[in-house]
Amino acid sequence: METDLVFSLAIAGITLGIIEGIKPGPLLTTVIKETLTNGFRGGMRAASAPIFTDGPLIIFSIFLAGWIATQPLILCCISLVGAVFLTRMGMECFSLDLPEIDSEEVDISKSFMHGIITNLLNPSMYVFWFLVGGPIMATAADKEPIAPVAYAVSFLISIVLVKITIAYSFSKAKGNISSKNYQLALRICGVAMLLFAISFVYRAFELWQNGF
Numbered sequence: 029m030e031t032d033l034v035f036s037l038a039i040a041g042i043t044l045g046i047i048e049g050i051k052p053g054p055l056l057t058t059v060i061k062e063t064l065t066n067g068f069r070g071g072m073r074a075a076s077a078p079i080f081t082d083g084p085l086i087i088f089s090i091f092l093a094g095w096i097a098t099q100p101l102i103l104c105c106i107s108l109v110g111a112v113f114l115t116r117m118g119m120e121c122f123s124l125d126l127p128e129i130d131s132e133e134v135d136i137s138k139s140f141m142h143g144i145i146t147n148l149l150n151p152s153m154y155v156f157w158f159l160v161g162g163p164i165m166a167t168a169a170d171k172e173p174i175a176p177v178a179y180a181v182s183f184l185i186s187i188v189l190v191k192i193t194i195a196y197s198f199s200k201a202k203g204n205i206s207s208k209n210y211q212l213a214l215r216i217c218g219v220a221m222l223l224f225a226i227s228f229v230y231r232a233f234e235l236w237q238n239g240f
Contacts, residue, residue, distance in 0.1 A: 033175045035178075037164070038178040038181075039182075041179040041181070041182030041183035045183040045184065046186050049189070049190025050190055053150070054110070054224045055075075057217050057221055058074050059071050059074045059075045059195050060194070061121060062139040062143070062195075064213055065214070066139050068196055070139035071195025071199060073140035073143065074139045074140065074191075075194075076143065078147060079184055080144060081153065085154065089157040089165070100238040101235065104232045106149060106154060107151045107228040107231045107235065108229065110150055110228045111229045113146070114149075117221050118222040119218065120218070121215055121217050122214075122215055165179055
């Protein structure tokens with residue numbers, strides 16, 4: 029076994045996972061929004077989405093990295109659907125009220141699904157795995173079959189832990205947030221989601237042009 033290659037890919041996975049975890053994006057915005065509305069458990073469920081959305085892509089991306097790069101219309105459709113979903117979630121942020129933090133009626137059942145849908149409809153995730161992560165793993169697999177596994181596992185663990193940490197930070201601050209500041213924070217999330225929706229439409233337009 030080529031230990032150096034496995035170790036280097038694991039480090040690369042951790043590094044990229046931390047960067048993707050901290051980097052502003054639709055999923056991070058969703059994690060913050062779910063934390064503010066449903067507490068730490070809601071944010072944690074949303075943060076766990078990459079495990080279930082990125083996992084299958086890791087397998088497919090190794091085999092489909094080259095093909096997906098020549099199919100911009102597929103990413104175009106994903107971008108448009110993602111824009112609609114983010115627009116709906118963004119508009120919801122302008123009508124939510126401050127919930128009771130200790131209320132037993134807080135519903136976190138949808139937090140996990142929100143995280144899953146947000147990530148599934150995020151074209152950046154497909155671009156990353158098919159055009160970045162996939163080629164990296166495919167190249168390493170020729171030399172050491174375990175290396176891609178090390179990369180994928182370290183990436184998923186680090187990105188989820190980073191987002192859970194962010195959710196925890198917001199949940200701790202939540203108790204000291206006034207109704208006005210709480211609604212302001214949610215509206216910022218709403219604006220961010222709408223901006224991402226616009227970027228998705230723009231990305232779809234570019235992909236549409238490249239598709240013809």
